[in-house]
Amino acid sequence: MSEPLAWNQLPAAAAWLSERCGRTLDARAVIDAVIRRSEPTAGTIIKAPVPPDCRVARIAFVGHMPDTEQVQFEHQLLEQQHGPLGTGMLYVRNEHPRVHCLCVAELTDLLLHGAIDVSQVRAPNDSKGKTIGAWLMPFGTKRAVSLDACGINRADLVALGDELAAGTPPEPAAPEPKAAPEWQELAQQRAREIIKEHKVSDWYPPQSTIADTIAGEFRRDGIMGTDGKPLSGATIKRHALRGISSAQGKQLSTAPRRGK
Known part of the structure; x- marks a missing residue:
């Protein structure tokens, strides 16, 4: 049996x-x-190639x-290259990843549809497999990736071949994407x-x-809404953050203190 190549598309x-x-x-x-x-x-061992013509920041x-x-200088410089961002976000620097590590939710979508749209890049050199917050530019750009690619x-x-050949019991199946009200509780806790x-x-x-x-x-982190789609800031604000605000703490910190 020959050794696999440095890069092996899924059919191979x-x-x-x-x-x-x-x-x-x-x-x-x-x-x-x-x-x-x-x-x-976390990011898995299955990766999607990032097209060489893609710009990533x-x-x-x-x-x-x-x-x-x-920080402000870099942000303004990249904003001229890639266009404006949403409220509360800053450009950090350009990135040049060659592949994107697919997470379990993305792999599930590949099984369902045979292709996925990728807009965010999870760097494979991240020790925890977490995304580094790199996005295809201009912000909001999506590129379709097929299963075979x-x-x-x-x-x-x-390593996967050794594990399967040895009959190593698989890890428990990944849980389904978190649904309301669980994601709401997580959002409230994080807020x-x-x-x-x-x-x-x-x-x-x-x-x-x-x-x-x-x-x-x-x-x-792959936390989705009830429909299995990513949650927007507006949705989180409307359905999870009612009554949660930093305004009260601000009022307390700026209120004049009375003497005894």
Whole structure:
């Protein structure tokens, strides 16, 4: 049996695994096997190539970076290249990733539809498999990726083949995308944490900024709405953040103190 290539598209990976394991596997069976062994919110060993003509930039949310002249300069420079961003977001720098690590939710969509739209890039060199907040430019751009275009590198494919050949029991199946009211509870909890984090620096972000921050983190972690689609900041604000605001803390911090 020959060694796999440095990069193996899923049909070729399935053929190699079939020979390695002594049973017939197709590309969809490979995806299913990877889903079963992967953490639900992390990047998996299956990756989608980033087209060489794509422009990619890293984005951060206001409050997650120090507000320095250098940060503002870089943001303004990249804004001229890529166009404006939404409220509460800053450009950080351009990125040049070659592949995007697909998460479990994206792999599930591949099984359902045979292709997915990619707008955010999860860097494979991230030690935790988390997204680094890199997005296709201009912001909001999406590129379709077919099942057959995705693949696995040599080292990961060999490790998967060894595991399947040995009959290693798969990890429990990943849970379905989080649905209401669970995502609402997570949003409320995270909103309170954000308010507490920024209170120490006497900064009180508006509710819309808090909601946009949570929306970005939910997209990063694969937390979806009831329809299985990413949650927008407006949806989070409307359905989860009623009564949660940093305004009260701001009023308390600025109120004049009375003497005894």
